[in-house]
Amino acid sequence: MALTTAEVKDxxxxxxxxxxxxxxxxxxxxxxxxxxxxxxxxxxxxxxxxPTAHPVDGTDGGRADVPIGSLARDMLLMNAxxxxxxxxxxxxxxxxxxxxxxxxxxx
Amino acid sequence: MxxxxxxxxxxxxxxxxAHISTLVTSGEVSARxxxxxxxxxxxxxxxxxxxxxxxxxxxxxxAADALDKRIADGATADELGQLAGxxxxxxxxxxxxxxxxxCSSRMLANFQSPYDATAVRxxxxxxxxxxxxxxxxxxxxxxxxxxxxxxxxxxPWNRKHVPGGSSGGSAAAVAAGMATITxxxxxxxxxxxxxxxxxxxxxxxxxxxxxxxxxxxxxSSLDQIGPLSHSVRDSALALSAIAGIDPxxxxxxxxxxxxxxxxxxxxxxxTAKGMRVAIVSDVLQxxxxxxxxxxxxxxxxxxxxxxxxxxIEVTLPSAQYGPPAYYILGSAEAxxxxxxxxxxxxxxxxxxxxxxxxxxLRSRKEGFSPETIRRIMFGTHVLSSGNYDxxxxxxxxxxxxxxxxxxxxxxxxxVLLTPSTPTLAFKFGEFADDPLAMYLSDxxxxxxxxxxxxxxxxxxxxxxxxPASVQLIADHxxxxxxxxxxxxxxxxxNFDYRSVPLTxxxxxxxx
Numbered sequence: 001m002a003l004t005t006a007e008v009k010d011x012x013x014x015x016x017x018x019x020x021x022x023x024x025x026x027x028x029x030x031x032x033x034x035x036x037x038x039x040x041x042x043x044x045x046x047x048x049x050x051p052t053a054h055p056v057d058g059t060d061g062g063r064a065d066v067p068i069g070s071l072a073r074d075m076l077l078m079n080a081x082x083x084x085x086x087x088x089x090x091x092x093x094x095x096x097x098x099x100x101x102x103x104x105x106x107x
Numbered sequence: 108m109x110x111x112x113x114x115x116x117x118x119x120x121x122x123x124x125a126h127i128s129t130l131v132t133s134g135e136v137s138a139r140x141x142x143x144x145x146x147x148x149x150x151x152x153x154x155x156x157x158x159x160x161x162x163x164x165x166x167x168x169x170a171a172d173a174l175d176k177r178i179a180d181g182a183t184a185d186e187l188g189q190l191a192g193x194x195x196x197x198x199x200x201x202x203x204x205x206x207x208x209x210c211s212s213r214m215l216a217n218f219q220s221p222y223d224a225t226a227v228r229x230x231x232x233x234x235x236x237x238x239x240x241x242x243x244x245x246x247x248x249x250x251x252x253x254x255x256x257x258x259x260x261x262x263p264w265n266r267k268h269v270p271g272g273s274s275g276g277s278a279a280a281v282a283a284g285m286a287t288i289t290x291x292x293x294x295x296x297x298x299x300x301x302x303x304x305x306x307x308x309x310x311x312x313x314x315x316x317x318x319x320x321x322x323x324x325x326x327s328s329l330d331q332i333g334p335l336s337h338s339v340r341d342s343a344l345a346l347s348a349i350a351g352i353d354p355x356x357x358x359x360x361x362x363x364x365x366x367x368x369x370x371x372x373x374x375x376x377x378t379a380k381g382m383r384v385a386i387v388s389d390v391l392q393x394x395x396x397x398x399x400x401x402x403x404x405x406x407x408x409x410x411x412x413x414x415x416x417x418x419i420e421v422t423l424p425s426a427q428y429g430p431p432a433y434y435i436l437g438s439a440e441a442x443x444x445x446x447x448x449x450x451x452x453x454x455x456x457x458x459x460x461x462x463x464x465x466x467x468l469r470s471r472k473e474g475f476s477p478e479t480i481r482r483i484m485f486g487t488h489v490l491s492s493g494n495y496d497x498x499x500x501x502x503x504x505x506x507x508x509x510x511x512x513x514x515x516x517x518x519x520x521x522v523l524l525t526p527s528t529p530t531l532a533f534k535f536g537e538f539a540d541d542p543l544a545m546y547l548s549d550x551x552x553x554x555x556x557x558x559x560x561x562x563x564x565x566x567x568x569x570x571x572x573x574p575a576s577v578q579l580i581a582d583h584x585x586x587x588x589x590x591x592x593x594x595x596x597x598x599x600x601n602f603d604y605r606s607v608p609l610t611x612x613x614x615x616x617x618x
Contacts, residue, residue, distance in 0.1 A: 003488070015442065015487050016449065017480060018468035027484060033543050034485055038431035041505060042497055051503030052510060054328050055314045055559025056360065056583060063354040075221045081456035090451055095462040 002032045112136055116144045120284025121605045124193045124341045125368075127287060131174070131192030132184035138171035138192045142236050145194040149238065149285050152609055157260050158270075158280035160199045161206055162239040167194075170236050177234075189344055189368065191234035196286040198277050199240040200247055200323040201332070203227045210323050211255035211276075212245045214448050214455045214474030224321025225356065226290060226332045226349040233348040238286055242276030245476035246445065247292060247325045249273050250300055250548045253535065254476040262305060263609050264573055268532040271301030271548075274335070278305040281335050283609050288336045288345045292322055294329045295433050296528075296552025299564035299578060302335055304532035306566040306574030306604055308593075309335045310342040311552075313583045314559035315360035317346075318353030326440035327358075329433075329556040337604045339565070339593045343367035346586065362584050374591040375598060380415035382592060384408060385520035389422040393529065395547055400526045400575060403567045407577045408524055410599040411592065421516040421523065425508035426554055432505035433553035434546060435489050435498050441479075442486030448474060478542060506557050513558045517582040522592040525551050527564040527578040531571065551578055561586050563593050566602040574602075 003011070008028045012019040019027065073086055082089040108116075115136055119127065130136040146164050153159050174192055184191070197203055200210045202220035209215045223231070231237060245254040252260040252275025260275040262268040263283040270279040274291030278301035281289055291298040293311040302309025310333045317332045324330060334345035347367045353359040386408050391401050412418045423429075450456040450470030457469035475483070489498035516523060529550055538545040555562040555578075562580040569575070579596070581589035 008484075011484050011488055013468075014491075015483050016446075016464075016467040016471050017475075017483070018472040027481065030481055030542060031485055031488070034434065034481075037543055037546075038435060038498065041428045041431040041435075042501055044428065044501070044505070046501060046504040046508075049504040049507050051500055052506040053503055054358075055506075055510070055557070056358075063357070068354075071221055076452075078221060079218050079453035081450060081454070088452055091460045091462050091466055093463050095465070 002035065003028055116140060119144050120148055121337060122287070123338055124287050124336070124344050125189050127193050128187070128189045128191045129184070132178060132187050134178060138174040138178075138236060139168065141192050141194060142167045142171040145236070145238055145285065152283055152285060155261065155266065155609070156263055156279050156283050156285070157258055158241055158276040158283065158285060159196070159239045160209055160211060160242050160257050160276070163206055163237060166205050166237050170231070170234075174234050174236075187234050190230070190348055193235050194238050194287050195230055195235040196238045196241050196277070196280055196289045197227055198243055198274050198289070198291045200243060200292060201227050201290060202321040203237065203240070206240050208240070208323065209257070210246045211243045211257050212474065212476070212479075213256040214246070215453075216256065216455065218453055222321060225318035225353045227321065229349045230290065230345065235288075241274070241280055241289060244273035244275070244478070246323070246479050247273040247294060247297060248441065248476065248479040248482050250296070250545050251533070251538070252276065252301075254478045256476070259535065262532050263607050264306060265532070267534055268573060269304065269535055271304035271532065273297040275301050277335050278302050278307050278309065281305070281307045281337060282604070282607055284607070288334055288341055290332055290345075290349070291335055292325075292330055292332050293552075293556065294325045295437055295556050296549040298333050298335060299527050299552045299562060300548060302564040303527035303566070303576035304574065306569075306602060306607070307335050307337065308339050308342050308566070309333070309564045310346060311555065311562050312346060312350065312586060313360075313561040315358050316350050316362075316561070316584065316586070318356040318359045320353055320355040324444045326437040327444065328440060329437055331556070339563070339590060339597050340368055340371040342563070343371050343590050360584070365587060367586060367590055370587045370590050371594040374594040378415040379411050379592070379595050382411070382416040382522065383419065383520045384411050384416045384592065385419050385421040385516060385523050387423055387516070387523050387525045388420040389424065390426050390525055390551065393550065396526060396529045397531065399570050400529070400531070403575050404524050404526055404577050407567065407596055411596055414595050414599065416592075419519060421519055423509070423512040423516065423554070425505060425512050428505045429509050429554040429557055430546065430550050432502040432509070433549070433557055434485075435502035436506065436557070438482040438486030439490050439499050440486070442483045442490065445475075445479070445483055450474070481542065509554060510558045513560060513582070521581065521585070521588045523580040525578045525580065527551060527576045531573040531575065555580055559583060561589050563589055565593050565596060565600070566604065567600050568602060
């Protein structure tokens with residue numbers, strides 16, 4: 001089913017991407033082309049086929065449950081856009097006057 | 108410097124890894140001379156190619172000097188290994204201490220590697236000389252290296268054509284003789300497709316064969332690190348060095364790692380007698396396949412038959428559903444993995460954000476390429492409630508069918524032969540208005556990632572001045588079969604990788 005302009009706009013908010021109306025229009029065409037491309041696969045009758053989530057069996061054993069060292073705090077903060085007192089700095093969660101719905105998005 | 112040493116250094120860019128390590132460990136040429144020769148070559152050539160995002164002379168010279176000291180202290184060639192003194196470079200989505208890891212993305216333009224990726228560490232531990240970090244598509248989303256935030260890489264065989272992608276820098280660096288072995292990563296063909304476009308050997312190992320720790324994840328159930336090189340044997344040497352279980356990657360496999368180069372040597376001592384090679388007949392009928400590349404597959408089968416291989420035909424009946432399934436699975440996993448790039452802990456942060464949502468929305472939009480944005484949005488769409496069963500779950504079921512197709516084929520054959528790509532290297536901008544058409548470039552390669560098996564792209568000859576290739580495929584953890592067949596085929600083909608036009612220009616300049 002083809003995506004509407006409103007759905008593409010909503011998808012932009014869900015994926016946390018600020019898109020202009022022009023970009024939304026372009027993406028609507030491109031995403032619908034991709035959906036059309038995968039359509040013939042969607043139509044296959046696979047009701048009795050088990051899904052495969054991972055290509056190889058037996059790769060999820062994990063290591064022994066023993067603590068190992070991790071990166072030092074200064075290494076973790078080395079690439080932070082902004083940090084202070086050993087912590088990441090972010091802007092305030094909600095701008096003054098913003099409603100709960102717009103802050104939370106529609107995800 | 109003796110005449111023979113000078114000659115060796117001039118030929119260095121296209122010498123085999125074993126030859127270079129012999130020169131270095133015997134003391135005929137110092138590792139420092141290898142490093143300085145290669146760094147100079149990059150300086151001379153990379154302005155026209157742009158394979159490198161970052162060249163690391165300090166790291167290269169430090170590694171070379173450390174190796175020279177060990178040799179002076181009496182370390183033997185056996186102790187130092189066949190990669191000692193070999194110039195290498197890494198795709199820029201792998202962490203390497205002392206370098207940036209940009210993923211050729213504005214999002215990670217200033218990201219400094221906080222540790223070494225396991226595959227990088229293992230190749231460095233093999234006494235190689237690290238020359239730098241290599242260009243790629245933005246966050247590995249692309250098939251041409253055109254989406255790189257640092258600008259495109261050019262195909263050394265013809266600069267009007269792309270080198271493929273996403274590991275375009277890894278392929279072009281080898282093709283132009285600016286590194287002997289490079290590492291790339293392959294999610295749907297990102298090692299093999301650029302190898303095919305640049306006349307290099309590109310090996311995607313079986314899923315789990317090589318640790319993915321320290322490589323920026325695109326699609327975690329599809330990604331695999333592998334080598335690119337001039338020869339099959341050099342890729343085999345690199346694979347032996349980087350393969351094996353890693354406690355830091357729960358998906359790495361606890362299977363034995365044979366000396367893959369020995370498998371290549373054994374192949375050359377024998378024939379292909381007893382080897383079962385299958386042409387995948389139905390995928391050769393695929394629309395859009397250049398008939399000249401179809402002919403390369405048939406010729407390759409004939410060459411292996413002349414060496415004693417049994418040639419049969421098999422089919423992969425579900426192959427036509429593979430590329431759409433790949434696109435759904437790959438985008439879904441990418442949208443999840445790339446959610447971590449939010450401008451908070453690392454990566455690009457938009458200026459003067461008014462609140463956290465504004466920070467997310469603008470940082471991500473400013474940081475990602477249009478192709479990455481398309482994949483994130485498509486991947487999120489197919490994972491959303493109401494669409495999950497129709498797309499994502501359905502694609503996982505197609506994955507079951509494709510694995511079944513391959514399992515049936517490998518009951519009859521040891522190695523499968525297909526094209527690597529439907530076309531020769533395309534021109535810059537050819538798919539600018541039709542991103543979907545570029546996805547078909549991965550048609551023959553992405554099927555292999557879906558099944559998690561091993562495959563290699565091997566150059567065959569030049570067509571219209573551009574490299575042609577074939578793809579060999581082997582079952583999971585059966586790289587020995589793959590390398591044996593590829594070595595025999597390579598010996599029949601004798602692809603002249605030294606004839607890359609850039610080399611001629613450089614040789615004239617040297618003279």
